[in-house]
Amino acid sequence: LNSTLEESSETNVETNTVFDKDPTNFCRMDKTESIGSTCDVTFNEINEVNKNIRSQLLSLVQSDFFKYFKLDLYKECPFWSDNNGYCINRACAVDVVEDWDSLPEYWQPEVLGNIENATADINDDECSFLDELCDKPRFETDNDIEYCDTNDFNSKHSVLVDLSANPERFTGYGGEQSSQIWSSIYRENCFSQDGENQCLAKDAFYRLISGLHASIGTHLSNEHLNTETGKWEPNLELFMTRVGNFPDRVSNIYFNFAVVAKALWKIRPYMNELGFCNAYNEDVKGMVDGVVSQLDSKVFNEDLLFHDEVSGQLKDDFRARFKNVTKIMDCVQCDRCRLWGKVQTTGYATSLKILFEMDNNDDITRQHVVDKLTKYELIALFNTFDRLSKSVEAINRFEELYNYQLKSAGEKLASFFQLDNFFKVLNEKFKSVNHSIQENKSDNKVEEKVSEFIDLKMPEKKEQTAGTETESVPNKGVFKEAWEVEWQNFKDALWFIVTSYKRLPSTINRYTVLKLNKLWNKFVGVPNYLDEGEDLEIPSHNFEQ
Numbered sequence: 001l002n003s004t005l006e007e008s009s010e011t012n013v014e015t016n017t018v019f020d021k022d023p024t025n026f027c028r029m030d031k032t033e034s035i036g037s038t039c040d041v042t043f044n045e046i047n048e049v050n051k052n053i054r055s056q057l058l059s060l061v062q063s064d065f066f067k068y069f070k071l072d073l074y075k076e077c078p079f080w081s082d083n084n085g086y087c088i089n090r091a092c093a094v095d096v097v098e099d100w101d102s103l104p105e106y107w108q109p110e111v112l113g114n115i116e117n118a119t120a121d122i123n124d125d126e127c128s129f130l131d132e133l134c135d136k137p138r139f140e141t142d143n144d145i146e147y148c149d150t151n152d153f154n155s156k157h158s159v160l161v162d163l164s165a166n167p168e169r170f171t172g173y174g175g176e177q178s179s180q181i182w183s184s185i186y187r188e189n190c191f192s193q194d195g196e197n198q199c200l201a202k203d204a205f206y207r208l209i210s211g212l213h214a215s216i217g218t219h220l221s222n223e224h225l226n227t228e229t230g231k232w233e234p235n236l237e238l239f240m241t242r243v244g245n246f247p248d249r250v251s252n253i254y255f256n257f258a259v260v261a262k263a264l265w266k267i268r269p270y271m272n273e274l275g276f277c278n279a280y281n282e283d284v285k286g287m288v289d290g291v292v293s294q295l296d297s298k299v300f301n302e303d304l305l306f307h308d309e310v311s312g313q314l315k316d317d318f319r320a321r322f323k324n325v326t327k328i329m330d331c332v333q334c335d336r337c338r339l340w341g342k343v344q345t346t347g348y349a350t351s352l353k354i355l356f357e358m359d360n361n362d363d364i365t366r367q368h369v370v371d372k373l374t375k376y377e378l379i380a381l382f383n384t385f386d387r388l389s390k391s392v393e394a395i396n397r398f399e400e401l402y403n404y405q406l407k408s409a410g411e412k413l414a415s416f417f418q419l420d421n422f423f424k425v426l427n428e429k430f431k432s433v434n435h436s437i438q439e440n441k442s443d444n445k446v447e448e449k450v451s452e453f454i455d456l457k458m459p460e461k462k463e464q465t466a467g468t469e470t471e472s473v474p475n476k477g478v479f480k481e482a483w484e485v486e487w488q489n490f491k492d493a494l495w496f497i498v499t500s501y502k503r504l505p506s507t508i509n510r511y512t513v514l515k516l517n518k519l520w521n522k523f524v525g526v527p528n529y530l531d532e533g534e535d536l537e538i539p540s541h542n543f544e545q
């Protein structure tokens with residue numbers, strides 16, 4: 001997987017340089033930069049648009065028309081024969097929760113990954129229910145322009161699911177199985193042709209998938225299960241590990257936002273014919289328009305991707321490969337993940353169909369493409385936009401959380417390191433010692449025992465008795481005195497060596513903390529107490545023993 005991803009990442013050169021300006025920023029983002037060469041919009045601008053549409057979009061996807069999605073949960077994986085229901089295996093959550101068995105039943109992955117209130121097999125009642133929701137059923141598809149596997153919407157095994165009752169969040173799904181799925185999705189990004197367009201198309205394909213992956217990672221971090229409190233809450237550390245520490249992943253979420261926004265913008269003039277149902281929510285069309293009217297065409301320029309004849313083949317390749325991505329969703333063994341995987345890949349596929357199959361100059365073809373959109377493609381399209389909008393909102397919240405934690409951690413450490421603390425005291429001590437040493441040096445004499453160095457027992461200075469002649473012949477008393485002085489010196493030296501060894505660990509500890517303090521202060525940009533005494537030499541006898 002890693003080699004596939006690394007290879008894919010190589011094509012993603014433009015996105016990796018976007019954030020490199022200030023590595024200390026959250027996600028290393030420069031929000032005034034454009035989100036990519038095919039987009040004339042900055043991160044800041046998308047944040048702004050998102051703030052404006054967020055509440056309307058949320059009400060829209062919670063309306064009856066948009067909250068029911070249909071999918072076949074029992075379809076077998078068409079690519080490999082692993083239909084063992086892996087998520088029921090607890091190992092799939094092994095990297096997230098260590099002692100999974102000790103958790104209550106309702107926290108088990110198979111429960112978390114479950115779909116609530118899925119209405120089994122669409123029967124007559126369901127059909128009439130759907131008819132009520134939509135006054136113009138749209139079940140025909142035009143297979144030539146499909147970017148997604150639309151069979152789910154017609155299958156007799158399909159179930160109807162209330163999306164608002166099954167939020168996309170942490171499920172515990174993981175391990176080899178999900179890795180295999182992601183790996184095969186990224187492998188679809190291997191186009192056969194060469195050329196400049198191929199590069200842009202490949203880049204766009206990679207960004208779509210990576211953006212989907214990152215958006216899922218954002219949701220599972222934003223609504224993560226705290227196994228201690230039993231509450232669903234944002235997990236900043238997880239977000240940073242999965243998404244925040246990778247600027248290109250964050251950027252790809254914004255890119256996807258731009259792609260889907262452009263698709264919505266593009267169908268706006270052709271939506272009059274669409275039959276949204278007003279049975280439960282009045283004025284769904286008005287709500288749709290309220291969101292779409294705030295979008296701008298400049299967010300994404302799809303014309304740059306496939307614009308000549310050679311590009312026709314590339315487009316076919318692109319379409320076939322994206323269709324495979326939607327089919328891979330049938331290999332996902334966690335029901336809730338499969339549900340949202342289906343919704344979102346269908347939403348992207350619908351966006352791509354709108355962007356690349358609505359001929360720019362031909363109004364009739366355009367209207368035709370929009371008229372042929374199925375109800376479930378529309379539901380997927382708006383719900384995918386909502387997922388991205390929620391991801392963008394969550395990224396901004398995570399940024400606040402990140403800055404708050406950084407600030408409070410910085411303040412705590414700064415107050416510990418800077419106020420009446422050990423280091424200040426230590427600093428004062430070093431200063432006074434240094435001062436004493438300097439004074440003593442300049443006087444060229446060692447006068448007093450420095451109180452800070454009580455461990456350093458200097459021999460008592462012998463007072464010279466007045467009138468003692470240096471050249472006088474030493475007598476027995478003088479020898480004795482000299483012996484005693486030497487003996488005392490020897491004992492003091494021995495004591496000094498022994499106690500120094502005893503204090504060595506704490507001395508090393510203090511020295512290390514001192515160094516770390518200086519580094520930390522430099523990192524958080526606060527004045528360094530110890531810098532004031534930069535020329536201060538740590539007395540060598542403190543460390544060299």
Ligand SMILES: Cc1cc2nc3c(=O)[nH]c(=O)nc-3n(C[C@H](O)[C@H](O)[C@H](O)COP(=O)(O)OP(=O)(O)OC[C@H]3O[C@@H](n4cnc5c(N)ncnc54)[C@H](O)[C@@H]3O)c2cc1C
Pocket residue numbers: 001002005168169170171172173174175178179181182209210211213214215216217220242249329332336337338340341
């Ligand atoms: C379709 C689908 C839907 C899922 N939905 C959910 C869900 O709703 N809730 C839930 O809890 N789990 C869900 N999962 C599982 C989730 O996506 C992870 O696979 C799982 O949490 C294990 O994560 P991981 O850290 O092992 O790495 P994974 O996310 O599995 O990633 C594998 C490797 O891909 C690379 N990578 C990761 N993110 C990106 C990126 N954005 N761009 C490029 N490369 C990347 C990294 O090298 C990583 O090691 C879903 C999985 C799939 C396939």
